[in-house]
Amino acid sequence: MDVSHPIRSNRRHLIWRNESRLDAALLGILALLFVGTTHRSAAQDVRTTITLYGNYHTMGVQVAVPIAADPDFSASATLEYRRVGETAFRMGFPPSRIPAPVQSPTVTFYIGSLFWLEPSTSYEVRVTFHDPGGQLDGVVAQAVGATRLEAHLFGGDRFVHVSPQGSDATGDGSLTKPYATIRRALAGAGPGTQVMLHQGTYLEGEITITSGGAPTKPLVIRGFPGEKVVLDGCGPTTSPWVTIGDHLLRTVASAPNPNMLCLSHNRLFPYQSMEDLLALKWGLPGFYAEGSSVTVYTSSTINPSDLGVSRFNHAFRIEQDNVQFWNLEFRHYGRSAPGLRGSHALYILNASGIFISQCTFSMNDGGVHIGGNASRITVQDCHFQDTVSEWPYDALRENDRLEAGGLRVYSNHTGRGLVVRRNEFHGLFDGLGVCAFNGGPFNLTRLTNETDVYENVVHDCAGDALETDGQCVNVRIWGNTFYNIVSGVSLAPVYGGPVYCLRNVMYGEPVPAGSGTPFKIGSPAGSSPAGPMFLFHNTAAMWKGLYIGDGAWRQLTSRNNIWVGRQGYAFSNVRTTAPLDLDYDNLYHPFKSTPAFWMGRELTLADLQTTAGLERHGMSVDPEVESLTSGLLRLRAGSPLIDAGVVIPGINDDFAGAGPDVGAWEVRPAATRTRRWTQYY
DSSP: OOOEEEOSSSTTBEEEOOOOOOSOOOOOOOTTOEEOEEEOOTTOOOOOEEEEEEOSSOEEEEEEEEGGGSTTOOOEEEEEEEETTOSSOEEOOOOEEEOOOTTSTTEEEEEEEEOSOOTTOEEEEEEEEEOTTSTTTTOEEEEEEEOOOOOOOOOOSEEEEEOTTOOTTTOOSSSSSOBSOHHHHHTTOOTTEEEEEOSEEEOOOOEEEOOOOBTTBOEEEEEOTTOOEEEESEEOOSSOOEEEETTEEEEEOSSSOBOOEEETTEEOEEOSSHHHHHTTTTSSOEEEEETTEEEEEOSSOOOGGGEEEEOOSOSEEEOSSSEEEESOEEEOOOBOOTTSSSOOSEEEESOBSOEEESOEEESOSOSEEEETTOBSOEEESOEEEOSGGGSOHHHHHHSGGGGOOSEEEOTTOOOOOOEEESOEEESSSSSEEOSBOOSSSOOTTOOOOOEEEESOEEESOSSEEEEOOEEESSEEEESOEEESSSEEEEETTEEEOOEEEESOEEESOOSSTTOOEEEEEOOOTTOOOBOOEEEESOEEEESSSEEEOSOOBSOEEEESOEEEESSSOSEEESOTTSOOEEESOEEEOSSOSOOEEETTEEEOHHHHHHHHOOOTTOBOSOOOBSOSSSSOOSBOTTOTTTTOSOBOTTTSOSOSTTSOOSSSOOOOOGGGOOSGGGGTO
């Protein structure tokens, strides 16, 4: 489906007309949304409602429209915005239409996003409808909204100190007489309290925060500046280890159902049966736990004092608002507990205003769990690491607890405003998953996600770097680097939409070789069609280029990307009936003149244009980057892709030169980078 129509002879300038139609819609308006008004022509009386949701650098736009005003789905809309106080409006990227669901047959929605905004700034937003001869023609929905205040560490009103050398019995929480446990320090904590943890290892967990903070006075739990603080879920058992055979040891765990056992702080493989352990089915030293009984099988003699068994499901359970975590390390949380999905270092359930910064998550079954109506969560400048990616792929799939990754949004999640930025994820199965997946079509009870994932680095993972499978509406992914992974972003499937993938870089060698692709696109057989997916200005030099899998979706649009298939095709499609709108991309294979695969045939770019009607303005040239194999993928001076892209309103209209450059970076002198986001364009 071609959603673009040229309006001038210059090949780089397009107006976008979105014709996306989905089978579900949205309900409800959260607090902190800005509700606007509608301006109507004298001849018509069409009432719409516009709501805005601001993150730090983006804003979600939602317009509810009576379906009776456009029964034939012929209307389109443009999106404009300006900072309050400015005179001129700027064009944004047009919103996507989501038709009315069966549960609410009289209303449909237009969903869009604004990019490259400044924090704590008010913007005026208007959506204008175009439908010649129809009731919606000329209708304008307008509102003013603000982006979020940039997150920072708030000064405390009260400081409570904790140290492993302290005392809960005689301490008073002062610097000179600290408490010994975090649990004791939190007993009297509340808004404005900073719990300061001093250097050492805290064998604590399953702490429920019963009193949170306030928006301007959060509860802060942090490591003391310059000191290393570790919260460890593994510890020695109270029962002794007993030798029961060659290289076999057994003990009774301090808490039942451990899924984590550490040997000198390194994770051992969790076998799923005693038979598998005794046979070393996967060729890995490991253990088997049944209830509280734990059996270890290693290939060499070990000192039992070096063994630790996870005794906690999580470090903290957060169900109170406005809590911050700074400069802490969480490791070895991995015990099953009734009523909880898996095990994670942090459980965030139905809480808002949670901020996690400069923390390390090492070898946990999961790092951060987000569920329920948890909203306005920020995870930034953190390090998520593990060693499970070194284990066989099939062994990992056998134990789904190992697939949680560093951060995961779970199926009961209905909140929004998640921001994940400037983190590093590596050595995991999947890096992170940011959309609630419940295995079904877009659910009316779920609102827009308003999720931003940007400037993260995900590498050396056994599965997907980033998963957006599931209930994804207004999810924005930009400026990330993914390498040595099986797939960069999984869009399989996106129920709802739109999802925007902008200016991401993907490269490297996956394990197993031959499986690497920048995007996983598809959906299960018989599922509802996925929603709109927009791939703009990505640079990918992987084993395969853009690979389109089997499934159904309503819109997939690709512009200004560099698709390099280092061994496979630069573009291949096994699902020719689903709509594709690909243009202005560069398809390159270093060894073949046939970079595309379509309907069982290898095709040149010219063949693809003639046979499939795709990439009519595309290119198939050496992108002339610094290196296709090492991740140095910026365009060199003189590259044919400089100024060769198409202008996309609201995405790249602040380009340098005669037109936007193709790929993730815009070549421009540093002196011309007048705004933060011009590092991308």
